[in-house]
Amino acid sequence: MTANTEAPSREYIDGTTAIVRGAIDAGCTFFAGYPITPASGILMAMMREIPKVGGIAIQGEDEIASIGMCLGAAMSGSKAMTATSGPGISLYSESIGLAIMGEVPLVIVDVQRLGPATGGATTVAQGDVQFIRWGTAGGYPIIVLAPSSVPESYSFTVKAFELAERFRCPVFVLTDKELAMTLSAVDVDDSTVAHGTERPEKHEGLPYSWEPADAVEPMRRYGDGDAFRFTGSTHDEGAYITKNAAKVGALNEHLIAKIEAHRDEIEMVDTDLDPKADTIVVSYGVTAGAARAAVARLRTEGVVVSNLVVQSLWPIPETALLDAFDGVQRIVVPELNMGLYGREIERIAAGREVVGVNRIDGGLITIDEIMEAVR
Amino acid sequence: MSAITITPIATFRTDDPYPFCPGCGHGPILDRLNEALIKLDLDPAKVVIVSDIGCSGLSDQYFVTSAFHGLHGRSTTYATGIKLANPDLEVVVIMGDGGTGIGGTHLVSAARRNIGITVIVMNNLNFGMTGGQHSTTTPEGGITSTTPLGNLEHPLDICATVGVNGAAYVYRGSSFDSDLAGRFAAAMEKPGFALLDVWDLCTAYYVRSNKFTRAGMEDSMRSWGMEPGLLYERETTEYAAGYREAHEAVVGSPVMSARPIPVDFEATLDRPMSLVVAGSAGGKIRSASRLVALGAIRSGLWAAQRDDYPVTVKSGHSVSELWLAPAEMPLTAVSRPDVLAIISVDGYGKAQPYLAAMTADDLVLTIPEYASLDTAARVVVIDPKSAEKRIPKTSMGLVYLSAALAITNPYPLDALREAAGAGSFAEVNMEAVETGVALVG
Ligand SMILES: Cc1ncc(C[n+]2csc(CCOP(=O)(O)OP(=O)(O)O)c2C)c(N)n1
Ligand code: SF4
Ligand SMILES: [Mg+2]
Numbered sequence: 001m002t003a004n005t006e007a008p009s010r011e012y013i014d015g016t017t018a019i020v021r022g023a024i025d026a027g028c029t030f031f032a033g034y035p036i037t038p039a040s041g042i043l044m045a046m047m048r049e050i051p052k053v054g055g056i057a058i059q060g061e062d063e064i065a066s067i068g069m070c071l072g073a074a075m076s077g078s079k080a081m082t083a084t085s086g087p088g089i090s091l092y093s094e095s096i097g098l099a100i101m102g103e104v105p106l107v108i109v110d111v112q113r114l115g116p117a118t119g120g121a122t123t124v125a126q127g128d129v130q131f132i133r134w135g136t137a138g139g140y141p142i143i144v145l146a147p148s149s150v151p152e153s154y155s156f157t158v159k160a161f162e163l164a165e166r167f168r169c170p171v172f173v174l175t176d177k178e179l180a181m182t183l184s185a186v187d188v189d190d191s192t193v194a195h196g197t198e199r200p201e202k203h204e205g206l207p208y209s210w211e212p213a214d215a216v217e218p219m220r221r222y223g224d225g226d227a228f229r230f231t232g233s234t235h236d237e238g239a240y241i242t243k244n245a246a247k248v249g250a251l252n253e254h255l256i257a258k259i260e261a262h263r264d265e266i267e268m269v270d271t272d273l274d275p276k277a278d279t280i281v282v283s284y285g286v287t288a289g290a291a292r293a294a295v296a297r298l299r300t301e302g303v304v305v306s307n308l309v310v311q312s313l314w315p316i317p318e319t320a321l322l323d324a325f326d327g328v329q330r331i332v333v334p335e336l337n338m339g340l341y342g343r344e345i346e347r348i349a350a351g352r353e354v355v356g357v358n359r360i361d362g363g364l365i366t367i368d369e370i371m372e373a374v375r
Numbered sequence: 376m377s378a379i380t381i382t383p384i385a386t387f388r389t390d391d392p393y394p395f396c397p398g399c400g401h402g403p404i405l406d407r408l409n410e411a412l413i414k415l416d417l418d419p420a421k422v423v424i425v426s427d428i429g430c431s432g433l434s435d436q437y438f439v440t441s442a443f444h445g446l447h448g449r450s451t452t453y454a455t456g457i458k459l460a461n462p463d464l465e466v467v468v469i470m471g472d473g474g475t476g477i478g479g480t481h482l483v484s485a486a487r488r489n490i491g492i493t494v495i496v497m498n499n500l501n502f503g504m505t506g507g508q509h510s511t512t513t514p515e516g517g518i519t520s521t522t523p524l525g526n527l528e529h530p531l532d533i534c535a536t537v538g539v540n541g542a543a544y545v546y547r548g549s550s551f552d553s554d555l556a557g558r559f560a561a562a563m564e565k566p567g568f569a570l571l572d573v574w575d576l577c578t579a580y581y582v583r584s585n586k587f588t589r590a591g592m593e594d595s596m597r598s599w600g601m602e603p604g605l606l607y608e609r610e611t612t613e614y615a616a617g618y619r620e621a622h623e624a625v626v627g628s629p630v631m632s633a634r635p636i637p638v639d640f641e642a643t644l645d646r647p648m649s650l651v652v653a654g655s656a657g658g659k660i661r662s663a664s665r666l667v668a669l670g671a672i673r674s675g676l677w678a679a680q681r682d683d684y685p686v687t688v689k690s691g692h693s694v695s696e697l698w699l700a701p702a703e704m705p706l707t708a709v710s711r712p713d714v715l716a717i718i719s720v721d722g723y724g725k726a727q728p729y730l731a732a733m734t735a736d737d738l739v740l741t742i743p744e745y746a747s748l749d750t751a752a753r754v755v756v757i758d759p760k761s762a763e764k765r766i767p768k769t770s771m772g773l774v775y776l777s778a779a780l781a782i783t784n785p786y787p788l789d790a791l792r793e794a795a796g797a798g799s800f801a802e803v804n805m806e807a808v809e810t811g812v813a814l815v816g
Binding site: 009010011012017020021024029030032037045049051052053054056058060061062064065066067068069070071072073074075076077078080094095098121122148149178179181182183184185188221222223224225226227228229230231232233239240241286288289290292293363364365366367368 | 419420421422423425433435436439440441442443444445446449452453454455456457458459460461463464480481483484618622625626627628629630631633634635636638665668669671672676677678679680681682683684685686703704705706707708710
């Protein structure tokens, strides 16, 4: 037996652990959630871990209470996170709108499971990709990051907190049963990149400003400085309810502009392009695993093909996609739904052939299925 | 006469007049709240009025305190988060009777937790803002826009509901009570959850449809079995304080720090290898897979395992797909395993797709029941009864995986032995490894 000191230091963890570590390293001090497979692991770990950094974790009486507590805590100065699966996202719906309207930083983890309603609790799917985009009234922009591995589950959670603070808005981490619960070997270094950016804060004055439209006002916190207000109703800069058309328009345009005008700070893709390829595989989340493996195998067989993994699902990284589609005729989009993101690709790729590889039976899309679609 | 005079803040009200209808009870209730805040001489920045939805929900705009105007029925949840994150704040919830319906579960939970907030219910027995519809507190027979022939539902006793569920301070009264400001102040000073059910008149709707008046209000309360007055008062541990006290000891301890796995062995595996163990829930299938993965990592390999099992974790199938590889590989499903171990009838039920894909290069290990499997793969039957000692059901997974490793040899068995010996249940696991190796040795 010889000690191999050259060997990298590895551990064996799942995406749940990576998300919890990412949150705490990012400075999360408040968590509230309601048990639901496959997201319960995050709740249980948070209940155990967050008190160690002096934070608070609580099991709410339901999902509405959980996200409500997060919003309250965030306004008292905490960096907050909640985690659930499809049925719980349904109950978050109205409160997601409140977070958007009140400009509250909040990280929401959606660990996807299969199907409508109760569906398949221990079964993988990617059916929430449009649901969380349009999950609340009004149709305002939302930020969604989709990790495709355990190390990304860590780093994208950290990133989600950064974006939530930067733009004062809810940010989703979209994962799924397999990514959250599959154990994998990871380099220890990959999961210990402590960040934890400070929240931009101010200590007095109006809680909001939208001049210019894309500017994000630093946050106030209750108990710090003078009194200030918060409301979920259409409001002016002081959070007083208003129907003044100029004010109402300015507020709503601000909610859009602060994200749309800064897409370059949010959009993320992982590209592996071959300039000679006329076919590209576009995937995200857990399906990116099979896509990467299929592309690697096809190349060993001499097939010329490109690969792109979308990491910020929303806003859609249109510029990067269009660049990648240059010279491409066919786009293969594997996803664990019947083409929910494929339709966005079709829109962006207008004129090119878009081939879906789809599955909604609880199995993962296989390497072979993607290879076949490329060939 | 002293040289310094301390003047308490003169008012917590803004200069704006209330927006309520003439005769509406909401205004007087807010005046009493203002008096209570003056009496307690609080810093307006340290007071957060959390308002619900409805006419009652307009209240916060008329105070100079901090405020959170949220969604219908959920005010208690925001108040809970605000208080939990900063227990120094004085958090007052103002909700209508509407909020006690749609958000009833939050009230009960807040009472049970005894979170240190004060809830004032402006209870006008109907939904004012939306046009006089019936609410949880509308009396039986009450005429509203949604009960034109009289309400058929029993009215909710808010006070009893939170009172029997642990609330620290529960009071029922009306907007006309002369000592209401004092009650508000007492409730705010009380540690734990306080609720004041304050009946008032909705002059636009309930009063008009039911000839409901101030004179009849107290009599009506009594006739419906809802006594006015201070109904519950108890000493409790306030939740935000209690939480901090309960967790004091763990503050500062390390958070899920990485536990690096030593690499002490060298693997021979030069391409990705997949193993699938198909067994029953409760059979420690996942733990067995994990040990094999840890052995691989100890040998410098990459490993990943994808587990499948029903929600009832102790019954039905349990299937673990395991990848071992010389280099990092993306997460994928196993479609054609190099090795498949079938160790129970539940596992057999899940084995078909794997068996169908397997070829002569692949290996199936099975219990004797499935000796005549239909597959192209090489089948090795292992009879657990031929083991020296009886194999416990919970060791079957590790026994068969150890046998598979002994036959295929992707990495040194000593690495598996180290992994088995390093974790919990070390003795049982080490025995299972030796049993597996012996069965094929
Ligand atoms: C989720 C949701 N459902 C319905 C409404 C519409 N709504 C506004 S006020 C209100 C009733 C409020 O009644 P109450 O709480 O008794 O307050 P009051 O107006 O009587 O003071 C309702 C149902 C809403 N705002 N949100
Ligand atoms: S509708 Fe009723 S509750 Fe609303 S302001 Fe008028 S009287 Fe008051
Ligand atoms: Mg009412």
